[in-house]
Amino acid sequence: MLPTADGTRHAAGMPLAEGGRSSGAPPVLETPAGLRAKDLLSIGDLSANEILLILETAEAMKEVGTRTIKKVPTLRGKTVVNLFYEPSTRTRASFEIAEKRLSADTLNLAATDSSVVKGETLADTVRNLEAMAPDIIVLRHGSAGAGHLAARLCRARIINAGDGMHEHPTQALLDALTIRQRKGRVEGLKVSIIGDLLHSRVLRSNVLLLRALGAEVCACGPATLMLPDMPRLGVRATTSIDEAVEDADVIMLLRIQLERMRGYFFPSLREYFQLFGMTVARLRRAKPDVIIMHPGPMNRGVEIASEVADGPYSVILEQVANGVAVRMAVLYLLAGARQE
Amino acid sequence: MSNSDRTMLKGGRVVDPVNGVDGSADVLIDGGRVTRVGPNLGIEPGTIVIEVPRGCVVCPGFIDMHVHLREPGHEHKETVATGVAAAVAGGFTAVACMPNTDPVNDTAGVTKLILARAAQAGLARVYPIGAVTKGQAGEQLAQIGELRAAGCVAVSDDGRPVANASLMRRALEYAAMFDMPVIDHCEDVSLAGDGVAHEGHHAAVLGLRGLPAAAEEIIVERDITLSGLTGSPVHIAHMSARGALAAVRSGKDRGIRVSCEVTPHHFTLTDERLVGYDTNYKMNPPLREAVDVEAMLDGLRDGSIDCIATDHAPHHYDEKLVEFDRAPFGIVGLETAVSICLDRLVHAGHVPLSRLVELLAVNPARVLGVPGGDLSAGAPADITVLAPELAVRVEAAAFRSLARNTPFDGWSLRGGVAATMVGGRTVYVNTAVPGATSFDQRA
Ligand SMILES: [Zn+2]
Ligand SMILES: [Zn+2]
Numbered sequence: 001m002l003p004t005a006d007g008t009r010h011a012a013g014m015p016l017a018e019g020g021r022s023s024g025a026p027p028v029l030e031t032p033a034g035l036r037a038k039d040l041l042s043i044g045d046l047s048a049n050e051i052l053l054i055l056e057t058a059e060a061m062k063e064v065g066t067r068t069i070k071k072v073p074t075l076r077g078k079t080v081v082n083l084f085y086e087p088s089t090r091t092r093a094s095f096e097i098a099e100k101r102l103s104a105d106t107l108n109l110a111a112t113d114s115s116v117v118k119g120e121t122l123a124d125t126v127r128n129l130e131a132m133a134p135d136i137i138v139l140r141h142g143s144a145g146a147g148h149l150a151a152r153l154c155r156a157r158i159i160n161a162g163d164g165m166h167e168h169p170t171q172a173l174l175d176a177l178t179i180r181q182r183k184g185r186v187e188g189l190k191v192s193i194i195g196d197l198l199h200s201r202v203l204r205s206n207v208l209l210l211r212a213l214g215a216e217v218c219a220c221g222p223a224t225l226m227l228p229d230m231p232r233l234g235v236r237a238t239t240s241i242d243e244a245v246e247d248a249d250v251i252m253l254l255r256i257q258l259e260r261m262r263g264y265f266f267p268s269l270r271e272y273f274q275l276f277g278m279t280v281a282r283l284r285r286a287k288p289d290v291i292i293m294h295p296g297p298m299n300r301g302v303e304i305a306s307e308v309a310d311g312p313y314s315v316i317l318e319q320v321a322n323g324v325a326v327r328m329a330v331l332y333l334l335a336g337a338r339q340e
Numbered sequence: 341m342s343n344s345d346r347t348m349l350k351g352g353r354v355v356d357p358v359n360g361v362d363g364s365a366d367v368l369i370d371g372g373r374v375t376r377v378g379p380n381l382g383i384e385p386g387t388i389v390i391e392v393p394r395g396c397v398v399c400p401g402f403i404d405m406h407v408h409l410r411e412p413g414h415e416h417k418e419t420v421a422t423g424v425a426a427a428v429a430g431g432f433t434a435v436a437c438m439p440n441t442d443p444v445n446d447t448a449g450v451t452k453l454i455l456a457r458a459a460q461a462g463l464a465r466v467y468p469i470g471a472v473t474k475g476q477a478g479e480q481l482a483q484i485g486e487l488r489a490a491g492c493v494a495v496s497d498d499g500r501p502v503a504n505a506s507l508m509r510r511a512l513e514y515a516a517m518f519d520m521p522v523i524d525h526c527e528d529v530s531l532a533g534d535g536v537a538h539e540g541h542h543a544a545v546l547g548l549r550g551l552p553a554a555a556e557e558i559i560v561e562r563d564i565t566l567s568g569l570t571g572s573p574v575h576i577a578h579m580s581a582r583g584a585l586a587a588v589r590s591g592k593d594r595g596i597r598v599s600c601e602v603t604p605h606h607f608t609l610t611d612e613r614l615v616g617y618d619t620n621y622k623m624n625p626p627l628r629e630a631v632d633v634e635a636m637l638d639g640l641r642d643g644s645i646d647c648i649a650t651d652h653a654p655h656h657y658d659e660k661l662v663e664f665d666r667a668p669f670g671i672v673g674l675e676t677a678v679s680i681c682l683d684r685l686v687h688a689g690h691v692p693l694s695r696l697v698e699l700l701a702v703n704p705a706r707v708l709g710v711p712g713g714d715l716s717a718g719a720p721a722d723i724t725v726l727a728p729e730l731a732v733r734v735e736a737a738a739f740r741s742l743a744r745n746t747p748f749d750g751w752s753l754r755g756g757v758a759a760t761m762v763g764g765r766t767v768y769v770n771t772a773v774p775g776a777t778s779f780d781q782r783a
Pocket of ligand 1: 498
């Protein structure tokens with residue numbers, strides 16, 4: 001149950017916030033409110049029904065953000081630690097707002113703070129935090145699988161807020177929420193993901209989620225930035241941006257991480273933009289109601305032209321707004337709903 | 341008991357492929373050496389008689405030609421003493437230890453220290469492997485002649501490859517003067533980059549940087565070509581990729597002096613195990629794909645793989661309890677290898693016991709040019725006694741090794757070690773084998 005100020009809404013099977021009900025097949029939500037897994041480390045931890053449950057719960061959470069007093073008592077008395085080993089303005093702020101709106105007690109620890117002792121291992125930091133009995137640890141870390149290690153060492157639930165090149169599950173969930181909001185469904189849409197596929201945790205989470213919900217996923221980028229064996233991931237891979245854009249319902253651009261490129265993957269940003277940059281001209285091949293997404297932060301003039309980022313198809317700011325609602329839903333379903 | 345006392349191993353199945361023996365026989369040991377092997381040998385007065393337990397198999401002592409004993413310099417991971425204790429408990433009568441210690445074994449002083457520690461421990465024989473290059477830095481040849489004189493049996497820069505092809509060529513030429521093989525850890529470092537797991541589907545999904553099989557294959561091809569050029573023997577350490585095996589096969593077909601080894605984990609496990617990011621599945625070369633495992637089994641069956649070696653790589657648990665990409669490579673293997681080989685190779689029907697003895701005893705002795713590998717009259721009485729039907733449950737907490745970093749903890753396996761003898765002296769008895777206490781010569 002999701003207690004709100006007026007006490008009328010709850011997660012599963014509830015009437016959704018305005019415009020939330022998808023026009024596709026109504027999801028069957030037989031799962032009791034809550035998630036099977038202790039932690040959210042990967043989209044692969046979630047069944048399709050659980051993904052839908054999170055999205056429907058997030059729809060309800062969005063309503064909280066429209067109130068004058070943007071706060072519900074759902075996580076009152078719960079402690080959430082935001083443990084960030086990588087700088088992240090957006091994700092960290094988004095989690096923090098979500099936690100505050102749910103009335104959780106929050107503690108922010110960044111690797112740059114003195115609180116994360118220099119040289120202390122992740123295992124020791126997590127075990128020290130565990131001694132303070134937090135309910136949830138939101139972990140952002142530069143190493144793939146850091147959340148798996150943390151989860152083995154503590155009872156607190158771990159939410160992966162990005163682990164190296166592995167995954168960023170709440171980003172994929174907020175992307176799906178945004179797509180559903182605009183398209184009414186995910187199933188059957190052509191979603192093209194363009195950019196640095198190899199190093200992208202956003203790609204990995206999105207592929208799992210979009211495939212679970214039945215989207216057709218096309219991935220496009222230079223051959224040097226592909227994952228091996230993309231078809232095994234259920235993804236059509238192409239190095240032709242025109243082919244990727246053709247009839248796309250959704251175009252998701254991935255950040256080119258300049259610091260990783262070292263001249264090995266493509267010769268110059270200029271050439272990258274010429275071959276793979278999203279421009280207004282290229283967009284003409286897409287569906288007329290195509291939406292443009294970007295997980296941020298953007299490199300304008302590299303993966304995306306400013307005219308596209310700021311243009312009418314862009315839903316980039318909606319993604320940011322939806323980030324708070326999705327994180328509220330995940331926090332609620334992990335900490336709140338499972339409470340006996 | 342002194343070594344000059346006569347001991348008779350009575351009534352076991354003896355498997356000694358070099359002498360074409362595979363059947364019921366007794367083994368007479370005198371002065372630490374085998375003196376006779378044959379059925380129903382007469383017992384002279386004063387002979388200690390050890391009744392070999394029913395079902396047990398007497399083999400020439402197993403030699404693990406690739407271990408890391410960590411001493412000097414990393415004694416928190418393993419010492420020579422704990423390493424040889426693990427070796428004999430695992431059925432190995434001898435080990436050859438890699439030089440990537442601190443300091444590196446690139447001088448006679450380090451070699452002698454290792455040998456002195458081994459003599460103090462008095463368990464398995466220890467054959468030090470010297471460095472190919474000074475400090476294993478890959479720039480200048482180490483004092484290979486001095487290392488040979490001090491007791492090294494081979495040279496290797498294991499932990500890393502000899503990256504420079506010109507230096508590798510000279511190393512092959514130079515070491516051959518001393519009848520020492522060069523053992524190479526085959527990895528093209530520029531292609532491997534900062535990879536941590538086999539490049540393929542699983543690493544991709546898990547966001548782990550890849551170590552492509554091609555990085556191994558390229559250097560195997562190069563080493564075989566250089567062995568052909570120089571006429572010197574080269575030994576390929578811990579082969580894992582099917583393309584590397586194909587290269588070895590083709591090299592052997594052309595008469596090139598190439599030999600190779602495979603580890604138990606590389607013919608047992610695949611990169612599917614990476615799910616969960618357990619750092620006990622992190623080793624270099626990495627666990628590869630099912631087709632590679634199949635290829636390794638093929639090579640073990642058809643003889644193109646010469647040896648099984650563990651690449652026993654102990655690490656302290658703190659060092660492994662970190663993020664996957666920060667963990668050191670390597671797992672321990674001495675105390676699990678024989679059970680895995682019996683279960684996964686012999687009982688699974690891939691190789692007969694006599695072939696396993698070739699892989700674990702005969703061929704390692706030949707490649708290293710050390711005594712052992714057979715039970716001929718006059719050979720050292722280094723003996724591994726197997727209990728092929730023993731039900732074994734791997735329990736890392738009970739290892740003699742200081743380290744616990746094994747992916748096989750909790751595995752149930754069929755087959756184990758009953759006893760280990762070095763120079764005619766029992767150095768290990770497995771009390772879980774009924775009747776094995778008869779090996780205790782103090783009785
Ligand atoms: Zn190696
Ligand atoms: Zn090694």
